[in-house]
Amino acid sequence: MTILGTGSATPVLTRNPTAHYLQIEQDGYLIDCGEGTQNQLLRYKLRPTRLKYIFITHLHGDHYFGLIGLLSTLNMHRRTDDLWVFGPKGLAEIITIQLKYSEGWLNFKIHFIETDTEKSYQLFENDYVTVTTIPLVHRVPCCGFLIREKTQKRKIIKNKLPLDLRIEDLRTLKNGGDIWDEDGNVKYKNSDFTTAASKSLSYAYCSDSLYHEPIVEIIKNVDLLYHEATFLHDLLPRATQTCHTTAKQAGQIAKLANVGKLMIGHFSSRYKELTPMLIEAQLEFSETILAEEGLCIDMKEI
Amino acid sequence: MTILGTGSATPVLTRNPTAHYLQIEQDGYLIDCGEGTQNQLLRYKLRPTRLKYIFITHLHGDHYFGLIGLLSTLNMHRRTDDLWVFGPKGLAEIITIQLKYSEGWLNFKIHFIETDTEKSYQLFENDYVTVTTIPLVHRVPCCGFLIREKTQKRKIIKNKLPLDLRIEDLRTLKNGGDIWDEDGNVKYKNSDFTTAASKSLSYAYCSDSLYHEPIVEIIKNVDLLYHEATFLHDLLPRATQTCHTTAKQAGQIAKLANVGKLMIGHFSSRYKELTPMLIEAQLEFSETILAEEGLCIDMKEI
Numbered sequence: 001m002t003i004l005g006t007g008s009a010t011p012v013l014t015r016n017p018t019a020h021y022l023q024i025e026q027d028g029y030l031i032d033c034g035e036g037t038q039n040q041l042l043r044y045k046l047r048p049t050r051l052k053y054i055f056i057t058h059l060h061g062d063h064y065f066g067l068i069g070l071l072s073t074l075n076m077h078r079r080t081d082d083l084w085v086f087g088p089k090g091l092a093e094i095i096t097i098q099l100k101y102s103e104g105w106l107n108f109k110i111h112f113i114e115t116d117t118e119k120s121y122q123l124f125e126n127d128y129v130t131v132t133t134i135p136l137v138h139r140v141p142c143c144g145f146l147i148r149e150k151t152q153k154r155k156i157i158k159n160k161l162p163l164d165l166r167i168e169d170l171r172t173l174k175n176g177g178d179i180w181d182e183d184g185n186v187k188y189k190n191s192d193f194t195t196a197a198s199k200s201l202s203y204a205y206c207s208d209s210l211y212h213e214p215i216v217e218i219i220k221n222v223d224l225l226y227h228e229a230t231f232l233h234d235l236l237p238r239a240t241q242t243c244h245t246t247a248k249q250a251g252q253i254a255k256l257a258n259v260g261k262l263m264i265g266h267f268s269s270r271y272k273e274l275t276p277m278l279i280e281a282q283l284e285f286s287e288t289i290l291a292e293e294g295l296c297i298d299m300k301e302i
Numbered sequence: 303m304t305i306l307g308t309g310s311a312t313p314v315l316t317r318n319p320t321a322h323y324l325q326i327e328q329d330g331y332l333i334d335c336g337e338g339t340q341n342q343l344l345r346y347k348l349r350p351t352r353l354k355y356i357f358i359t360h361l362h363g364d365h366y367f368g369l370i371g372l373l374s375t376l377n378m379h380r381r382t383d384d385l386w387v388f389g390p391k392g393l394a395e396i397i398t399i400q401l402k403y404s405e406g407w408l409n410f411k412i413h414f415i416e417t418d419t420e421k422s423y424q425l426f427e428n429d430y431v432t433v434t435t436i437p438l439v440h441r442v443p444c445c446g447f448l449i450r451e452k453t454q455k456r457k458i459i460k461n462k463l464p465l466d467l468r469i470e471d472l473r474t475l476k477n478g479g480d481i482w483d484e485d486g487n488v489k490y491k492n493s494d495f496t497t498a499a500s501k502s503l504s505y506a507y508c509s510d511s512l513y514h515e516p517i518v519e520i521i522k523n524v525d526l527l528y529h530e531a532t533f534l535h536d537l538l539p540r541a542t543q544t545c546h547t548t549a550k551q552a553g554q555i556a557k558l559a560n561v562g563k564l565m566i567g568h569f570s571s572r573y574k575e576l577t578p579m580l581i582e583a584q585l586e587f588s589e590t591i592l593a594e595e596g597l598c599i600d601m602k603e604i
Contacts, residue, residue: 039338
């Protein structure tokens with residue numbers, strides 16, 4: 001995962017609006033896409049051709065104003081592969097009207113999938129992951145996303161494989177089963193030919209929201225939780241008024257959900273120095289890090 | 303005037319999309335507003351509160367995708383002053399639909415004025431300037447803008463003013479008239495109390511367009527012509543196909559129009575080094591300069 005932006009609504013030169021890029025197998029996943037996100041992809045040498053899935057949490061500008069520019073650029077790069085765009089009602093209409101007036105119809109197909117931000121449900125799955133929505137409480141309809149690797153298969157020990165094994169048997173071994181002969185006896189014992197599957201990783205992205213405990217059940221035990229922390233806790237009234245979370249509250253959510261690690265971001269432009277943010281969250285949940293522009297995270301090392 | 307961007311449609315890290323900021327008296331004028339323009343205003347410390355007039359040439363993204371972000375930011379800065387936005391059909395609809403879904407109705411009024419890109423006409427005037435449209439030939443409706451200072455008044459020599467002069471007489475002097483007494487004799491001769499007016503300056507902005515000689519009549523003798531020069535002339539077929547101009551052609555237009563100075567910009571992302579662009583245009587019209595990010599031009603010194 002690469003962090004493309006850590007800022008909030010008011011632009012500052014030192015931060016970009018929130019956007020996270022994930023590479024899972026060969027596919028690129030982008031979560032949120034504020035103004036300038038395509039430049040951040042360029043800056044960190046992330047190939048936009050790989051981009052396949054885009055998830056937009058809500059229709060505040062710092063989370064989607066960069067989408068139309070990114071789509072236009074993908075088109076200029078002669079993309080023909082389909083693209084999936086998930087977001088709240090209105091997003092497809094906004095993009096379509098801009099394409100109409102630019103007379104710049106795309107050479108590739110976009111599948112717009114409207115999110116229901118009111119409930120938690122499985123929004124999407126492919127061979128590698130499932131994506132579940134996380135209803136959040138904000139000033140406009142908004143949901144976060146929980147990306148969870150599918151249960152991994154057991155790993156075949158290739159140099160031990162008997163030559164009479166069929167493709168069907170391979171699948172059985174990967175799924176943890178033994179191979180039986182026609183008489184009903186175990187012919188090949190699974191543990192002789194496979195090793196344990198790697199751990200299924202999970203990542204939850206929660207921005208923007210009021211402190212909202214009902215999300216805890218959804219994000220329980222995830223390996224990495226990204227949670228917004230727009231303000232320090234001394235500005236709790238301001239956070240509440242604008243439907244945002246404080247660093248302390250983000251730490252509290254992480255603790256309640258027993259996550260592996262917490263990453264905070266979406267910092268208000270008023271904070272030049274972020275160490276107080278980090279300390280405040282760490283006092284609640286020690287395994288906290290700050291989101292930083294360009295920070296690259298290998299989920300396997302979380 | 304400050305140049306905020308010199309790039310064209312394909313984003314590169316070294317250039318921003320085209321946008322020019324003009325300060326005339328107390329008012330800010332912005333011409334075109336590609337993605338990231340508001341960050342450029344921040345970078346060059348141009349106060350967005352002064353911004354009063356925004357002119358959009360056409361609805362290709364590199365000329366307007368930054369507008370919605372800029373408007374949102376003006377709103378967050380608690381702007382209450384009216385703003386005038388000039389642009390082709392569709393612009394108001396695009397902005398309005400985005401405001402609707404963000405539930406972020408503005409605290410200030412925007413006067414959207416739709417341009418007729420088919421003809422040249424006076425689009426706007428205030429106390430200081432007139433703005434005339436320059437029909438251009440592009441893949442979507444597009445016009446440039448000619449900003450011309452109104453005829454300047456003569457300057458009063460303050461320490462010479464007779465004490466019996468009335469406000470009405472001051473206006474007469476500024477307009478070049480003498481002051482007469484009741485008997486029909488010249489009481490105060492204009493040239494004794496005033497000096498010549500400063501020159502009225504003019505600036506023409508032409509982006510994007512096919513080489514199009516009919517604009518010459520409109521921009522004749524302007525002090526500064528900005529003309530796009532997306533390609534070098536060896537790519538004339540590509541320029542023609544995409545309705546753009548080459549550096550050589552921009553020089554030819556400047557020569558035909560007998561302008562004071564030519565500034566070229568809107569460079570294709572394929573050109574890292576721009577000196578060949580400059581030389582090609584200068585061979586046609588020696589008084590040519592390159593647009594550069596952050597270049598600040600005092601029109602009085604042109």
